[in-house]
Amino acid sequence: MMFDYLIVGCGFAGSVIAERMASQCNKKVLIIDKRNHIGGNTYDYYNEQGVLVHKYGPHIFHTNSREVFTYLSRFTDWRPYEHEVLASVDGQLVPIPINLNTINQLYGLNLSVDEMAAFLGTQSEKVAPILTSEDVVINSVGRVLYEKFFKGYTKKQWNLDPSELDASVTARVPTRLNKDNRYFTDTYQAMPLHGYTRLFDTLLSHPNIHVMLNTDYEEVKDSIPHQQTIYTGPIDRFFGYCYGRLPYRSIDFRFETFDMESYQSKGTVNFPMSQLYTRITEFKKLTGQHHPKTTIVYEYPVEQGDPYYPVPRKENQEMYNKYCQLAAALPDVHFTGRLGTYKYYNMDQVIAQSLTLFKKLKAAMVPPSAN
Ligand code: FAD
Ligand code: UDP
Numbered sequence: 001m002m003f004d005y006l007i008v009g010c011g012f013a014g015s016v017i018a019e020r021m022a023s024q025c026n027k028k029v030l031i032i033d034k035r036n037h038i039g040g041n042t043y044d045y046y047n048e049q050g051v052l053v054h055k056y057g058p059h060i061f062h063t064n065s066r067e068v069f070t071y072l073s074r075f076t077d078w079r080p081y082e083h084e085v086l087a088s089v090d091g092q093l094v095p096i097p098i099n100l101n102t103i104n105q106l107y108g109l110n111l112s113v114d115e116m117a118a119f120l121g122t123q124s125e126k127v128a129p130i131l132t133s134e135d136v137v138i139n140s141v142g143r144v145l146y147e148k149f150f151k152g153y154t155k156k157q158w159n160l161d162p163s164e165l166d167a168s169v170t171a172r173v174p175t176r177l178n179k180d181n182r183y184f185t186d187t188y189q190a191m192p193l194h195g196y197t198r199l200f201d202t203l204l205s206h207p208n209i210h211v212m213l214n215t216d217y218e219e220v221k222d223s224i225p226h227q228q229t230i231y232t233g234p235i236d237r238f239f240g241y242c243y244g245r246l247p248y249r250s251i252d253f254r255f256e257t258f259d260m261e262s263y264q265s266k267g268t269v270n271f272p273m274s275q276l277y278t279r280i281t282e283f284k285k286l287t288g289q290h291h292p293k294t295t296i297v298y299e300y301p302v303e304q305g306d307p308y309y310p311v312p313r314k315e316n317q318e319m320y321n322k323y324c325q326l327a328a329a330l331p332d333v334h335f336t337g338r339l340g341t342y343k344y345y346n347m348d349q350v351i352a353q354s355l356t357l358f359k360k361l362k363a364a365m366v367p368p369s370a371n
Pocket of ligand 2 (some may be wrong): 152
């Protein structure tokens with residue numbers, strides 16, 4: 001059997017293209033993953049105690065894109081959920097992103113919005129141009145708060161000083177003058193009602209889609225007849241690391257289950273000043289599951305392991321650009337996703353990227369002849 005598309009990776013990047021090609025263009029698709037499950041890094045499952053957990057760390061869905069939310073809503077119902085995070089700082093648990101509540105609680109104050117603006121004015125140091133992850137934070141809240149909330153966390157997470165990382169990394173966590181404790185402010189914020197894996201079951205259920213797990217692309221690329229390839233694995237591996245290895249940061253996820261209904265008051269607690277882990281997340285807060293026990297996950301950032309985080313900095317972008325040039329010379333191979341395009345993307349950005357790639361490929365298809 002000749003497949004129209006061989007798709008490498010069963011995460012959102014690959015699965016969205018698979019679904020679109022199968023359902024909109026009647027293409028025959030084979031989607032493979034070297035892991036033993038679908039869903040990529042969003043894979044969730046019920047652990048031995050019956051608690052729904054995310055194998056590769058907590059995944060909270062949020063987007064401003066109506067198109068992405070409408071698209072995904074075909075494959076799942078939703079549980080409305082707005083994530084909140086506390087940071088363990090100076091012996092207190094205070095809201096992060098830094099907002100009016102954070103400052104009032106941390107310093108025992110009762111500032112108004114205007115007074116908060118004035119307070120930050122006394123703290124912040126104007127930096128221009130803003131290039132690094134240190135610049136972003138110093139420019140908005142100053143060095144004292146930077147050291148409490150960002151410096152240690154970033155060092156743990158990336159094994160780099162914030163001054164060595166692109167501004168985009170810490171810019172993900174903006175400062176607010178109001179009392180909004182939510183981690184995200186996107187228009188659409190929700191969790192798939194029955195989890196991500198169930199969502200992927202539906203997404204990949206089209207009869208034109210064949211799923212093959214426990215299958216590494218390198219092992220089958222020459223034996224499976226196919227016209228075109230969509231590749232969502234690490235782009236440097238595809239090209240045999242010919243320009244060197246793109247750095248990725250990995251995480252050691254450690255799970256613990258307690259014989260109690262609730263472990264912590266909010267979904268996630270961050271540890272910017274202490275501990276070897278960056279954060280603790282309690283899954284039931286995200287999923288809304290009712291269960292007499294509860295499971296948490298600690299995230300220990302590590303050098304070796306699955307490639308979870310592309311590392312946004314100039315020299316890595318330059319190496320990626322070289323791989324991109326090789327990719328451009330392969331008209332029948334298309335790269336998408338967090339690893340395929342070496343971008344620190346959230347789920348919704350990956351879905352949008354694959355929907356865009358689909359539209360481009362569809363537009364380039366030769367229409368069937370009139371006779
Ligand atoms: P992946 O999900 O990584 O899928 C790629 C797949 O390709 C993998 O399953 C891999 O096994 C497979 N593969 C790779 N190479 C090969 C090969 N040679 N042969 C066969 N298969 C191969 N985003 C959010 O929006 N909200 C969050 O709260 C959030 N939290 C996150 C927390 C953590 C700890 C991490 C690491 C990421 C988080 N993300 C979050 C980001 C989210 O995981 C990604 O945006 C999204 O899952 C990327 O989808 P993808 O399909 O590009 O990649
Ligand atoms: N960050 C930080 N302190 C925090 C939260 C985040 O220093 O309490 C920085 C850190 O560099 C982190 C980045 O901001 O890697 C992005 O945080 P986010 O929570 O978006 O990371 P992710 O969920 O992608 O791991």
